[in-house]
Amino acid sequence: MQRLLDSYRAIPPNSTVRLAKPTSNLFRARDRSDVKGLDVSGLTGVIAVDAEARTADVAGMCTYEDLVAATLPHALAPLVVPQLKTITLGGAVTGLGIESTSFRNGLPHESVLEMDILTGAGEIVTASPEQHADLFRAFPNSYGTLGYSTRLRIELEPVMPFVALRHLRFHSLTELMAAMDRIIETGGLDGEPVDYLDGVVFSADESYLCVGFKTTTPGPVSDYTGQQIYYRSIQHAEGEKHDRLTIYDYLWRWDTDWFWCSRAFGAQNPMIRRFWPRRLRRSSFYWKLVGYDQRFNIADRIEIRNGRPPRERVVQDIEVPLENCEQFLSWFLENVPIEPIWLCPLRLREGDRDGTGWPLYPLRANHTYVNVGFWSSVPVGPVEGHTNKLIEAKVSELDGHKSLYSDSYYPREDFDELYGGETYKTVKKSYDPDSRLFDLYSKAVLRR
Ligand SMILES: Cc1cc2nc3c(=O)[nH]c(=O)nc-3n(C[C@H](O)[C@H](O)[C@H](O)COP(=O)(O)OP(=O)(O)OC[C@H]3O[C@@H](n4cnc5c(N)ncnc54)[C@H](O)[C@@H]3O)c2cc1C
Numbered sequence: 001m002q003r004l005l006d007s008y009r010a011i012p013p014n015s016t017v018r019l020a021k022p023t024s025n026l027f028r029a030r031d032r033s034d035v036k037g038l039d040v041s042g043l044t045g046v047i048a049v050d051a052e053a054r055t056a057d058v059a060g061m062c063t064y065e066d067l068v069a070a071t072l073p074h075a076l077a078p079l080v081v082p083q084l085k086t087i088t089l090g091g092a093v094t095g096l097g098i099e100s101t102s103f104r105n106g107l108p109h110e111s112v113l114e115m116d117i118l119t120g121a122g123e124i125v126t127a128s129p130e131q132h133a134d135l136f137r138a139f140p141n142s143y144g145t146l147g148y149s150t151r152l153r154i155e156l157e158p159v160m161p162f163v164a165l166r167h168l169r170f171h172s173l174t175e176l177m178a179a180m181d182r183i184i185e186t187g188g189l190d191g192e193p194v195d196y197l198d199g200v201v202f203s204a205d206e207s208y209l210c211v212g213f214k215t216t217t218p219g220p221v222s223d224y225t226g227q228q229i230y231y232r233s234i235q236h237a238e239g240e241k242h243d244r245l246t247i248y249d250y251l252w253r254w255d256t257d258w259f260w261c262s263r264a265f266g267a268q269n270p271m272i273r274r275f276w277p278r279r280l281r282r283s284s285f286y287w288k289l290v291g292y293d294q295r296f297n298i299a300d301r302i303e304i305r306n307g308r309p310p311r312e313r314v315v316q317d318i319e320v321p322l323e324n325c326e327q328f329l330s331w332f333l334e335n336v337p338i339e340p341i342w343l344c345p346l347r348l349r350e351g352d353r354d355g356t357g358w359p360l361y362p363l364r365a366n367h368t369y370v371n372v373g374f375w376s377s378v379p380v381g382p383v384e385g386h387t388n389k390l391i392e393a394k395v396s397e398l399d400g401h402k403s404l405y406s407d408s409y410y411p412r413e414d415f416d417e418l419y420g421g422e423t424y425k426t427v428k429k430s431y432d433p434d435s436r437l438f439d440l441y442s443k444a445v446l447r448r
Contacts, residue, residue, distance in 0.1 A: 001124075001150065007039035008122050016448075017120070017436050019148065021061060023086040023284055026095070026405050038118075043150055046070040054156045055113065060090035060149040068251060076156040077247070079105040083254035084283040090149040094142055095405055096361060098317070098371050100196040100212060101157075102346035103184050109140035109358065110349045111155040119147035120432025138427040141360035141419065143404060145440045146431050160214035162221065163196060163250040165243040167234040168209045173326045176207045177370075181322055183211065184345055184368050196250070199343040200231060204333055208234050212250065221246055224256055225278060229268055231260050231340065258283040260340055261375055265289055311377035313407065314338060314387050319346070320400035322368040328398055329372070336387055342373035359420035360440070361401060369400070385409045404444040415441055 011017055020037025040061045047057040051074040058067055064078070065085035071077050078089075082097035091097075092108040093115070105111065114128035117135060125147075127136035139146060166189065170176040176199065183194055189211050196212030221244050224230035230253045233243065245253065257268065265286060266272045273281075314336065320328050322345065332341065348357065348365050363369060378387050389409050395402050401418065402408065410418065424440060442448040 001042065003039045003042050004118065004150065005122075005124075007037070008118065011038075011436075013434070013436075016438055018438075019061075019144065021088075023063070023088075023287070025084055025087050025091065025283075025287070038148065040148075047151065049074055049076070049156070051076060054158075055153055056156055057151060057153050058089050059151060060115075061088050062090075063088050064092070065252075068248075071156055072159070072248060074156075075158055075160070077159045077251065078108070079111040079155055079157050080108045081251050082108070083252070084258070085252060085255050086284045086287075089152055089154070093149060093152065094139060094144055096141055096403055098344050098346055100198040100210070100344060102344060102371070103197050103368070104187070104195075104347070105157070106346060106349040107140070108154075112136075113153045113155065115139070115149045115152040117147040117149050117431075120145075120428075120434070120437040122436070124150065125431075134427050135431055137358060138360055138420070138423060140358050141404065141440075142424070143440060143443050145437050145443060146427060147437070159247050160216050161247055162215045162217065162219075163212045163245050163247055164215045164217075165245065165250075166211045166213075167236070167241045167243065168211065169236055169238060169240065170207045170209070171205045173201070173204055173207060173329050176201075176209065177322065177326045179209055180343075180345055180370070181368065183209070184322075184347070197345060200234060201329060201333075201341040201343060202235070202339055204330065206235070210234060214247075215244075219244060221249070223249065224253060225249070225281060227270065227273060229257055230254070231257065232268075255283045256281050258286045259342060259373070259375065262286055264376075309379050312380045312385065312387055313377050314391070315375045315406045316388070316391060317371055317373045317403040317405070318391065318395045318400055319363070319369045319371050319402075320395060320398045321364075322370050324398040324400065325370040325372070328394065328400070331394055332372070332374070332391075335390065336374070337378055338374045338376040342371075344371040344373070345369070346371060359423040362420065363401070404440075407447075408445045410445060412441055412445075415445060 018037055019040055021040055043059040043061045045059050045062055046067055047059060049056045049070055054076060056071060063086050064081055067089060068077060068081060080097060080099045080101050082092050082099055093112055097108045114126055116124055116126050118124050125132050183189055183197060188194055194211055195214045199209040201207040262268060267276050345368055347368050348363055381387055388407055392402060392409060438448045
């Protein structure tokens, strides 16, 4: 903590403060000139797990990989474990995260009991529903523009050693959405309580729900960290397919191939995969490859050399109300040449205030939304960000929201309306009066 405060004080008052952190899952390019980094090297561990109270005290920059390694021996896990191993607890709370428990557990910030935050003013305050509640409520989706969380106390939930999976195949999006709705409304499938739920759309007539059940029953388990690939394993012609994973492998099932994005690097080609070291089959390694590509424009150079236009990056997660999801998917499949698409339903946890609970990312209480994730590129259009702008407009038309970890193009007025502009300004003034940190629009849209 002292190192952090010393590094804050060493930053000249006219310089903007930012994190100096070895990993990131932020996808927008950033201008890093004139920005000084905070030393967060002492804030990467799990401080304590209280198995009886089912809580953990965790440093702000602790990765979920390290956090889960500390909780699983107690047969406990965070209520939502984002899929990529190097996402940190602080990053998921300030930048939002989601996973297959979100239909019953909401989003990661909803299981935070309290957190210590180094504010823009250079003070450490403890924020909770009772203390500095304005900061606590505005922190999710603020992307480090109000302060940095240095310690978080979170709730944990019991897990079992295995997850039994039923992959359900659908030939129409209408049937897919109806089945998802039914599972969420009843909390079960064929009378059995469902613990985990997400899905994948390959095309309008090939989509799946991946329905998971906690179990202690021993038996053979699959391994998708070797030659087999998880997202391919769920595909089948009709009806349903069964599978089983250890809880550890289930939580990280998407990390090995960064969902399906590893195919861009050849890692799914059996010949290459055989020689690809197992320890480098993980999202953080592919991230490094993307970093090189962005630095040296490798993909664009290849396209140009092959006589094709450069490409526009379309790496996004959006949320629409469940009743509008089929419409969004149909529009997307017709207009954006990207597949597969990831689906993950979510509902705010019970008792939250309608719309006002988390002002920077307002969602209706007691309402099901579906997160739709797509991570690839398309040929460039007539203007910069053409396809991303079409997606932003469609999402707003369908009463949805877009996560801000990647490129955004909203005009400032629209942005303020969508992301709690007025509340944000008030909280920003209180906790970062001298604007030592960028503001949210600068970070999310202007790529500062
Ligand atoms: C391809 C892709 C797929 C994704 N898929 C998912 C997904 O399926 N599920 C999911 O949950 N999320 C997903 N994400 C989003 C990811 O959860 C967010 O980008 C998250 O903010 C990343 O956290 P990080 O710890 O890597 O933070 P970083 O990338 O390092 O930082 C993200 C932002 O948070 C700020 N920040 C970081 N730590 C703190 C802190 N302690 N306090 C305050 N601010 C902080 C940083 O300043 C920065 O603005 C995806 C991202 C990508 C690129």
